[in-house]
Amino acid sequence: MGWKITRLSNETQVNGRTIIRMEATGGGPKSTATNINIGCLTLQAAGIEFIGTPDNQPSICLNYVKN
Numbered sequence: 001m002g003w004k005i006t007r008l009s010n011e012t013q014v015n016g017r018t019i020i021r022m023e024a025t026g027g028g029p030k031s032t033a034t035n036i037n038i039g040c041l042t043l044q045a046a047g048i049e050f051i052g053t054p055d056n057q058p059s060i061c062l063n064y065v066k067n
Contacts, residue, residue, distance in 0.1 A: 001046060001062075012042045 009016040014035050022029035022039070029036060040050065049061040 001048070008039075008042070011046075012038045014038060 003011075005016045005019055008014075008019055012019075012035075018031060018035060019039075022031050022035070044050070047063045049063055050058075051061055052058040
C-alpha cells in the first residue's frame, strides 16, 4: 500500500517499534492480541483481505486504492 511505519502507527495507535518487531517476526507476529487485532482491522478497512489461515496458505488479497 506504500504506507510507512509512521502512517501505520498513526492509523492503529500502535507504537512504531512494536510494528517493526511484529514485521520482523517469522510466522505469526509476537504481540498482544489487541495490537494484532487493531492492525488487522486497520488493514482490512484500507482494503487488504486476509485469506487462508495461519496454518494453511496464509496470504493477502489487495483490494485497495493507493493514496
